[in-house]
Amino acid sequence: xxxxxxxxxxxxxxxxxDEKQTAKDYKSDQEVRWCPGCGDYVVLNAVQSFLPSLGxxxxxxxxxxxxxxxxxxxxxxxTYGMHSIHGRAPAIATGLAVARPxxxxxVVTGDGDALSIGGNHLIHTLRRNVNLKILLFNNxxxxxxxxxxxxxxxxxxxxxxxxxxxxxxxxxxVSLALGAEASFIGRAVDSDRKGLxxxxxxxxxxxxxALVEIYQNCPIFNDGAFxxxxxxxxxxxxxxxxxxxxxxxxxxxxxxxxxxEGFGLAxxxxxxxxxxxxxxxxxxxxxxAFALSRLSAQDLSHTIxxxxxxxxxxxxxxxxxxxxxxxxxxxxxxxGALLRGKDTWTVAG
Amino acid sequence: xxxxxxxxDRVVIRFAGDSGDGMQLTGDRFTSEAAAFGNDLATQxxxxxxxxxxxxxxxxxxxxxxxxxxxxxxxxxxxxxxLVAMNPAALKxxxxxxxxxxxxxxxxxxxxxxxxxxxxxxADPLGDASLENFQVHKVAMATLTIGAVExxxxxxxxxxxxxxxxxxxxxxxxxxxxxxxxxxxxxxxxAKKPDIAEANVLAFRAGWNYGETxxxxxxxxEVAPAKLNTGxxxxxxxxxxxxxxxxxxxxxxxxxxxxxxxxxxxASDILHELSRHKNFGITTVQAEDEIAGIGIALGAAYxxxxxxxxxxxxxxxxxxxxxxxxxxxELPLLVIDVQRGGPSTGLPTKTEQxxxxxxxxxxxxxxPVPIVAPQSPADCFxxxxxxxxxxxKYRTPVLLLSDGAIANGSExxxxxxxxxxxxxxxxxxxxxxxxxxxxxDPETLARPWAVPGTPGLQHRIGGLEKQHGSxxxxxxPANHDFMVRLRQQKIDGIEVPDVVVDDPSGEAxxxxxxxxxxxxxxxxxxxxxxxxxxxxxxxxxxxxxxxxKNLGDVLARYxxxxxxxxxxxxxxxxxxxxxxxxxxxxxxxxxxxFKAEELxxxxxxxxxxxxx
Numbered sequence: 001x002x003x004x005x006x007x008x009x010x011x012x013x014x015x016x017x018d019e020k021q022t023a024k025d026y027k028s029d030q031e032v033r034w035c036p037g038c039g040d041y042v043v044l045n046a047v048q049s050f051l052p053s054l055g056x057x058x059x060x061x062x063x064x065x066x067x068x069x070x071x072x073x074x075x076x077x078x079t080y081g082m083h084s085i086h087g088r089a090p091a092i093a094t095g096l097a098v099a100r101p102x103x104x105x106x107v108v109t110g111d112g113d114a115l116s117i118g119g120n121h122l123i124h125t126l127r128r129n130v131n132l133k134i135l136l137f138n139n140x141x142x143x144x145x146x147x148x149x150x151x152x153x154x155x156x157x158x159x160x161x162x163x164x165x166x167x168x169x170x171x172x173x174v175s176l177a178l179g180a181e182a183s184f185i186g187r188a189v190d191s192d193r194k195g196l197x198x199x200x201x202x203x204x205x206x207x208x209x210a211l212v213e214i215y216q217n218c219p220i221f222n223d224g225a226f227x228x229x230x231x232x233x234x235x236x237x238x239x240x241x242x243x244x245x246x247x248x249x250x251x252x253x254x255x256x257x258x259x260x261e262g263f264g265l266a267x268x269x270x271x272x273x274x275x276x277x278x279x280x281x282x283x284x285x286x287x288x289a290f291a292l293s294r295l296s297a298q299d300l301s302h303t304i305x306x307x308x309x310x311x312x313x314x315x316x317x318x319x320x321x322x323x324x325x326x327x328x329x330x331x332x333x334x335x336g337a338l339l340r341g342k343d344t345w346t347v348a349g
Numbered sequence: 350x351x352x353x354x355x356x357x358d359r360v361v362i363r364f365a366g367d368s369g370d371g372m373q374l375t376g377d378r379f380t381s382e383a384a385a386f387g388n389d390l391a392t393q394x395x396x397x398x399x400x401x402x403x404x405x406x407x408x409x410x411x412x413x414x415x416x417x418x419x420x421x422x423x424x425x426x427x428x429x430x431x432l433v434a435m436n437p438a439a440l441k442x443x444x445x446x447x448x449x450x451x452x453x454x455x456x457x458x459x460x461x462x463x464x465x466x467x468x469x470x471x472a473d474p475l476g477d478a479s480l481e482n483f484q485v486h487k488v489a490m491a492t493l494t495i496g497a498v499e500x501x502x503x504x505x506x507x508x509x510x511x512x513x514x515x516x517x518x519x520x521x522x523x524x525x526x527x528x529x530x531x532x533x534x535x536x537x538x539x540a541k542k543p544d545i546a547e548a549n550v551l552a553f554r555a556g557w558n559y560g561e562t563x564x565x566x567x568x569x570x571e572v573a574p575a576k577l578n579t580g581x582x583x584x585x586x587x588x589x590x591x592x593x594x595x596x597x598x599x600x601x602x603x604x605x606x607x608x609x610x611x612x613x614x615x616a617s618d619i620l621h622e623l624s625r626h627k628n629f630g631i632t633t634v635q636a637e638d639e640i641a642g643i644g645i646a647l648g649a650a651y652x653x654x655x656x657x658x659x660x661x662x663x664x665x666x667x668x669x670x671x672x673x674x675x676x677x678x679e680l681p682l683l684v685i686d687v688q689r690g691g692p693s694t695g696l697p698t699k700t701e702q703x704x705x706x707x708x709x710x711x712x713x714x715x716x717p718v719p720i721v722a723p724q725s726p727a728d729c730f731x732x733x734x735x736x737x738x739x740x741x742k743y744r745t746p747v748l749l750l751s752d753g754a755i756a757n758g759s760e761x762x763x764x765x766x767x768x769x770x771x772x773x774x775x776x777x778x779x780x781x782x783x784x785x786x787x788x789x790d791p792e793t794l795a796r797p798w799a800v801p802g803t804p805g806l807q808h809r810i811g812g813l814e815k816q817h818g819s820x821x822x823x824x825x826p827a828n829h830d831f832m833v834r835l836r837q838q839k840i841d842g843i844e845v846p847d848v849v850v851d852d853p854s855g856e857a858x859x860x861x862x863x864x865x866x867x868x869x870x871x872x873x874x875x876x877x878x879x880x881x882x883x884x885x886x887x888x889x890x891x892x893x894x895x896x897x898k899n900l901g902d903v904l905a906r907y908x909x910x911x912x913x914x915x916x917x918x919x920x921x922x923x924x925x926x927x928x929x930x931x932x933x934x935x936x937x938x939x940x941x942x943f944k945a946e947e948l949x950x951x952x953x954x955x956x957x958x959x960x961x
Contacts, residue, residue, distance in 0.1 A: 028809070030821065030822075058807065059802055059804045060801065064648070075811075079807055080807055080808065080809070081808075082651060082678070082809070082810050083809065083813065084674060085671065085674050088641070088644045088670075090641075091640065091641035092645070094634070094645050095648025095650075095652070098632055098645065099607050099649040099654040100652040100801065103801055103802060120637055124641065320632050320634070321632075323632075324627045324630060324631070326627075330628065331628040333600065333629045335629070335767050338596060339764050340764055343384065343530070344582060344583045345385055345387055347574075347576075347578065347579055347580060347581075347582065348579060
């Protein structure tokens, strides 16, 4: 089964333009100041390159960020933008989305911003299904504060703040988002421009909250965290790109596959199983998405990319507007009548 | 029988019972009857923070005090003339406030040994001499109610619950109140449960008839309608008036309103009220927490809506960082703080004015924010409009400081003429020619409100320091110094009306300065002092930041300045710091409004202390 076609397309309400746009149109006049080699550059370029293909009016796109290295992102986009405060971007973006159906609103956040200080806002935004696209730059470290472990750092991480190794068990961001019943969850690796662009496009076109986890390298404080996914041989054995409606296979020749095992999933050699046993990806199946998110510990031994889940569900902001419109149609806004109320008395002169 | 009728100019009645006894509803209904009759009135509910504290205990006592008169009154009254006590706990908790000779009406059915022991009465106070200084009326309200509603076929428990309406009926008879409104109200309220409606109406009538037919009440009382200014009035609570002020601000600015908020006592009723008025283009979002509440309001303001968040002191603490972001991004935002007793969780259902310094200084960095405070329940309407005016005109977050006493208290409100409401329309920036997001209106120093979707005005804002003009990130030392001073100058320059001094004789040498909900008690105390032949001037501040331009001159005109506050002297601290005036603080933090009587003594002492 494939994802249901949405009655209301993801970008419905956002005005489009026939004017030809290029990546350059989306570059602001501000000098980009991430460290040399930072994965953020790749993501910025990917976003600037793919946005023109949406054909939206540039002034109707807004990037809202929190605090952290990745949260500088809006300054570099020649759109509207707000660099807000730590962890709160989803809340601020929710207010904007509720107030303005004509905007394509993007949240840029990191593992500390979204999952630590802003964890509450993230899960509630996903639960409500506010029409926001959330780019979660996950580098598994605190960069802007110079190298403390983050809520996605592996256990035992030795950092400035954990010289004896970190004690915290890390979040699995995709499992967490599924727990909040996010209507769209995707994942990409910063170095995979094509895969990233593909997930971004699907996110943009999704009506509702779309969370995209991007594995992103911090060359200064956590360099090489995702190197195993960037080596061609290693990547072939580890990365499992899922496509809705397609059997889940991977490897250079598609020699590996995903099969059911108990209540979960396991990896098998395609040659060892009947083709009917190979799991076909269904982006509407919450349990399948959850099992995929837990196919391996977060040791990158197997890493799902692509779209875990995409379902059609009423969005908070559309519904809130519908309630207002319904009320407006049902009852005129008569301020005088409201102020008078039911019980009045008159004092004569 | 012949009942004597006495004319009174004013009466204070307090209904007290268990928090499940419906005392708030009873008080509300009596208030509506008084309003319909044309009295001036003021009310003060007092209830526990627990929804249902253990039945019959002192912490579970809920009360409603109502002051009604044939002239314009300022407070809900210091002490009741009549106390209705529905159980021993209510008697014990309230009898200390009843003056000698006061009328006490007691529901004897609840005075069982068990209930008496529960609140520490060794002996039944109805059976000994402890109440001999009062006019005591012992009425078996529950028994009489059960008898009266027998025809409805309701079970004993349901029947007995209508006893509050029995009490209301009895008091309505004693004070010659109109009854049609209450009967209509009961039929509407219980429209889906006709037998319950019938029981309540029967109990209400039984109470009335009880007064009329038994010999125990020799006197009834009349309080004539008040001579208020000509106009049409309604009764209104502070929270409702505040919500209406926000509705009006949306209409007058022609902007959609987005309320982002999180439930908190005593501010939740603002959310409840606004959520019912979506037809005015109002969206209410019950957020996941206080921080998200204000974040949503700020996000909506960024998008060109009138963003509002409502909370109490603990919520303001959580919202502080976002208020700072609104200061830095210079977006309009209305932050409502319905103050309650603090610190921390404090006294959720009790009143206090101790968030003034939090509103003034409770953020990191130099982060000035205008502060507006309503002085009475009805005044919340005007204060909300005024706060919205400042937010929209100067592009700044505004703190609106109401409090628990104003929020839940009620009074008559002369319904304003919509055509006379101020015009709050704003102009969004639209012209890309020379556009700079941090350029300034030369008069107000406000920056342009350039909302997303406007072609050619794409720009980025945020919490980092801004370059004057361009709005780009700037770490330049001189620019930061300039911007800090500019933001301060913008707030200092906000136009607020001069403070008006109430000094009928013009000869006062003592000035009493107040703010917020103490307006009533201070005003009433000043009247009393003047009746005693002394002179006092009263100035009440709606604008706490910036202060009115004439305030310094006003303060300097008097030999002595006294500042009563329900905190430990927060306004006094600001006045002393800014004007070098030797203001004397009078403070009290009991979770209750000042009594006019106590302030009368305080003022009289200060006046006497001023050398001739």
